[in-house]
Amino acid sequence: MKDNKTKKMSLIVFSGSFDKLVAAFTLATGAAAVNYEVNIFFTFWGLNAIKKKEGRSFIGKGVLARFFNFLMGGRKKVPLSRLNFCGISPKLMTSLMKKRNVATLNDLYQAAKELKINLYACEMSMHILGLTLQDFDKEVKEVLGVPRFLEYSEGGDRIFI
Amino acid sequence: MKDNKTKKMSLIVFSGSFDKLVAAFTLATGAAAVNYEVNIFFTFWGLNAIKKKEGRSFIGKGVLARFFNFLMGGRKKVPLSRLNFCGISPKLMTSLMKKRNVATLNDLYQAAKELKINLYACEMSMHILGLTLQDFDKEVKEVLGVPRFLEYSEGGDRIFI
Amino acid sequence: MKDNKTKKMSLIVFSGSFDKLVAAFTLATGAAAVNYEVNIFFTFWGLNAIKKKEGRSFIGKGVLARFFNFLMGGRKKVPLSRLNFCGISPKLMTSLMKKRNVATLNDLYQAAKELKINLYACEMSMHILGLTLQDFDKEVKEVLGVPRFLEYSEGGDRIFI
Numbered sequence: 001m002k003d004n005k006t007k008k009m010s011l012i013v014f015s016g017s018f019d020k021l022v023a024a025f026t027l028a029t030g031a032a033a034v035n036y037e038v039n040i041f042f043t044f045w046g047l048n049a050i051k052k053k054e055g056r057s058f059i060g061k062g063v064l065a066r067f068f069n070f071l072m073g074g075r076k077k078v079p080l081s082r083l084n085f086c087g088i089s090p091k092l093m094t095s096l097m098k099k100r101n102v103a104t105l106n107d108l109y110q111a112a113k114e115l116k117i118n119l120y121a122c123e124m125s126m127h128i129l130g131l132t133l134q135d136f137d138k139e140v141k142e143v144l145g146v147p148r149f150l151e152y153s154e155g156g157d158r159i160f161i
Numbered sequence: 162m163k164d165n166k167t168k169k170m171s172l173i174v175f176s177g178s179f180d181k182l183v184a185a186f187t188l189a190t191g192a193a194a195v196n197y198e199v200n201i202f203f204t205f206w207g208l209n210a211i212k213k214k215e216g217r218s219f220i221g222k223g224v225l226a227r228f229f230n231f232l233m234g235g236r237k238k239v240p241l242s243r244l245n246f247c248g249i250s251p252k253l254m255t256s257l258m259k260k261r262n263v264a265t266l267n268d269l270y271q272a273a274k275e276l277k278i279n280l281y282a283c284e285m286s287m288h289i290l291g292l293t294l295q296d297f298d299k300e301v302k303e304v305l306g307v308p309r310f311l312e313y314s315e316g317g318d319r320i321f322i
Numbered sequence: 323m324k325d326n327k328t329k330k331m332s333l334i335v336f337s338g339s340f341d342k343l344v345a346a347f348t349l350a351t352g353a354a355a356v357n358y359e360v361n362i363f364f365t366f367w368g369l370n371a372i373k374k375k376e377g378r379s380f381i382g383k384g385v386l387a388r389f390f391n392f393l394m395g396g397r398k399k400v401p402l403s404r405l406n407f408c409g410i411s412p413k414l415m416t417s418l419m420k421k422r423n424v425a426t427l428n429d430l431y432q433a434a435k436e437l438k439i440n441l442y443a444c445e446m447s448m449h450i451l452g453l454t455l456q457d458f459d460k461e462v463k464e465v466l467g468v469p470r471f472l473e474y475s476e477g478g479d480r481i482f483i
Contacts, residue, residue, distance in 0.1 A: 082367065128257055146191025226418065308356045
C-alpha cells in the first residue's frame with residue numbers, strides 16, 4: 001500500500017512563468033523517469049504551457065479574454081518570474097541551457113509527453129478565459145474540475161506550483 | 162486508514178494575490194464539497210483574504226505595520242500576480258467571472274465559510290504585521306503557530322499556495 | 323507506519339524572495355522542533371538562501387551566469403515578492419521582526435542548521451547558473467537531481483515553495 005502511494009505524483013501547475021514551468025516539468029519528468037504515475041493539472045497561467053499556439057495569440061471567446069490570452073503568452077513566450085527584462089532573460093536562459101546541455105522548457109515538455117505524463121486542463125480557468133480543448137495540444141487528455149482532479153490524484157502527492 | 166488520510170487537505174495560503182486566492186478557495190471548496198476536512202492556514206499576504214475590512218485599511222499596531230497593511234490590501238482589493246494594470250485586471254476578471262457564471266473570489270470565500278472549512282491565522286505573521294484576531298472575520302477560528310498547524314493537518318495533504 | 327510517514331517533511335524551495343524564504347524556514351524549523359525529519363531542496367532562486375556570500379556577488383562560471391547570480395542576490399540581499407520598494411521593505415521588515423522578537427531570516431537559517439535540517443542543492447539549477455558546491459555554505463550536504471530527491475523525501479510530505 002505504501003509503495004502504491006508514493007508512486008503517484010500530481011502537480012497543480014498554476015504558474016505560467018518560464019522558471020516555474022521548467023521546475024514543474026523537471027520534477028514531473030524526473031518522477032516519471034523513476035516510474036511514478038504523474039498527473040499535471042494546468043490551471044490559469046499554467047495553461048500557457050499546453051496551448052497549441054506556442055507564441056502569443058488572440059485565442060478564446062470574447063474580446064477581453066482574447067486580449068488577456070494574448071498577454072499571457074504561450075509556451076515559447078513566457079516571462080521569467082523576476083528579472084525578466086522584457087523577455088530577454090528567458091531567451092538568454094534557454095541559450096545557457098542549450099550550451100550546458102540542460103533540457104530546455106520545450107525539451108522538457110516533449111519529454112513529458114513521451115513519458116506519458118497525464119496532462120489535464122482546468123475547467124474553470126478555461127471558462128473564465130474563454131478557451132476550449134481545441135486550443136490545447138492534442139496530448140491534453142481531459143478537462144477537469146476539482147472533484148475529478150482529487151479523484152485522479154488520490155493516494156499520492158499533490159503539489160502546487 | 163487510507164481513506165481517513167486522503168480525506169484531509171490543509172492549505173497554507175501565503176499568497177495574497179487575486180488569482181492565487183481564487184485558486185486556493187476553488188481547491189478548498191471543491192475538496193470540502195466532496196467531503197474532505199479542509200483546513201486553511203493564512204499567513205503573511207494570505208491574511209488579506211480574511212481581514213474584516215475588505216478594502217485597503219490602516220489596521221495594525223505601529224506606523225510601519227499600519228502603512229504596510231494598507232498597501233497589502235484586503236479581499237476586495239488584491240492585485241493580480243501578473244498583468245495587474247494598477248488593479249484594473251482583478252475588476253475585469255471578476256466581471257468576466259460573473260458573466261460566465263463562475264464563482265467570484267467573494268462567492269468562493271462565502272462558500273468556504275458555509276462549507277465549514279476551518280480558517281486559521283498565522284501567529285508569527287500577525288505579530289510582524291501588528292494584527293490581532295479582532296482584525297479578522299469572526300469565522301477565523303484560531304491563531305496558530307507551526308506546531309499546532311502540523312498537528313491539525315496531520316494525516317492529510319499539505320499544500321503551499 | 324502512519325507515524326513514520328507524517329514525521330518527514332521535504333520542502334522544494336524554488337523561491338528566493340525574502341518573504342517566501344521566511345515562510346519556508348519558519349515551516350522547516352517549526353517541523354524540526356517537533357521532531358520531523360526535514361529536508362530542504364534548494365532550486366533556482368532558492369539557491370540564494372544557501373550561498374556562501376550573503377550579499378550580491380559575481381559568482382559562477384560564464385559572464386552571463388555571473389551577472390545573473392549577482393542580480394539574484396544572496397540571503398541578506400533578497401527582495402520582497404511584492405512591495406519591495408527597491409529593497410527597502412526587506413530591511414524594514416527585518417527591523418520590525420527584531421523589534422517584535424520574531425526570528426529574522428538569518429536567525430531562522432542559523433536555527434535550521436542547528437536543528438540539523440538537511441540542506442540540498444539542485445544539480446540542474448547549479449549547472450545552468452554555473453555554480454558549484456563551493457559557492458554554498460559548508461552545511462549544504464549534497465547536490466541532488468530529482469530522482470535522489472524523490473528517494474530522500476519518500477514517505478513524507480513534499481511541499482513546493
